[in-house]
Amino acid sequence: MSTQTLLQLRQLKLGGMAHALQTQLEQVGTYEGLPFIKRLALLLEQENLSRDQRKQERLIRQARFKLNATDPWYVSIGDNTLADAILDRLMHNAHRLPLEGESMRKRMGQLTEDEHLS
Numbered sequence: 001m002s003t004q005t006l007l008q009l010r011q012l013k014l015g016g017m018a019h020a021l022q023t024q025l026e027q028v029g030t031y032e033g034l035p036f037i038k039r040l041a042l043l044l045e046q047e048n049l050s051r052d053q054r055k056q057e058r059l060i061r062q063a064r065f066k067l068n069a070t071d072p073w074y075v076s077i078g079d080n081t082l083a084d085a086i087l088d089r090l091m092h093n094a095h096r097l098p099l100e101g102e103s104m105r106k107r108m109g110q111l112t113e114d115e116h117l118s
Helices: 002-011 017-028 036-067 070-078 080-090 103-110 112-116
Strands: none
Touching: 002 017, 017 070, 070 080
16 A cells, blocks of 8 residues: 555655655654654655755756856847846747758858859
């Protein structure tokens, strides 16, 4: 039953709670004296802490991405907020196309000037 319960918790995206339950099951005797409500409260608390930690990690990654953004882009636009808005719109409306074969720049670079014009 415990394996099935852990699987269901993970499928419900309750990874923090699943981890806390697994810890409770591994530490035999530690949680046995607690009533059901107390054990459930511990599981819920762990889930909340896990979600808060993931949120903070995500926000830190986003902040680092913005700090590491290419400076020439922001300098050329002049307004960081406007530059971010433009990038957001470009990325939101972008389509990824898988390309095959040699680059057209390489092909065109190998042509003579007369061949380019014809």
